[in-house]
Amino acid sequence: MSAEPSYRWHRWHELSADTLYAFLKLRSDIFVVEQNCVFPEMDGIDPQCEHLTALDDRGQLMAYLRLVPPGVKRPHSESPAASGPAIGRVVVAMPARGTGLGRRIMLQALQHCAQRYPQQPVSLSGQQHLEAFYASLGFVTQCQAYLEDGIWHVDMVRAAG
Structure with a gap:
């Protein structure tokens, strides 16, 4: 990816x-x-969400995530901080992995959340093996790992800011 x-x-x-x-x-x-x-x-939630796409210079989709508005879906832990927006379905296409695109699309989403939902915490349910990545973006784990659809997940929240 150039x-x-x-x-x-x-x-x-x-x-x-x-x-x-x-x-x-x-x-x-x-x-x-x-x-x-x-x-x-x-899962039926997509029509209520905003969707962020990252396209390369040829118009190919390289990364994607969805922003779930407040109150639509609560994380597993039912954390009180989960009343704000949630980021989900974060995905980076194989050719773009290792380029930092995952971090950049998350930063785009966090900036959008700060503008659209000021002073609200942002939550996510992330795969446990990505916990350190999300922590590096300011997310804090809210619960012990739990098995969802055969993959270990953790609920995380990033304070409003």
């Missing part, structure tokens, strides 16, 4: 069929196929 990707936020009603297909395919390729995890990846 140049910085272009980032774009999408509301559900603004999604083109091509964009929707691209991020659902990437999520499925990683979360279902690569991680060998059979689970309901399309």
Whole structure:
């Protein structure tokens, strides 16, 4: 990946069929196929979310995440801090891994959260093996690891700021 990707936020009603297909395919390729995890990846929450895409200079989807608005989905731990927005379905395409794109798309999301939901904590349910990565972005673990769809997860919260 040579140049910085272009980032774009999408509301559900603004999604083109091509964009929707691209991020659902990437999520499925990683979360279902690569991680060998059979689970309901399309969970009915997407229409309520904002979706962040990162495209390379050829228009290929390199990373994606969704922003779940406050009150839509509570994490496993039911932490009181979970009343704010949540970041989920963070995924980086194989060719872009190891380039720092995961950190950059998370920073884009955190900046958006600060603007859209000022003074609200941001939560996520992350795969446990990524706990240190999320901690490096200011997230603090809220519970012991739990098994979700065959993969160990932890709930984490980042204070408003």
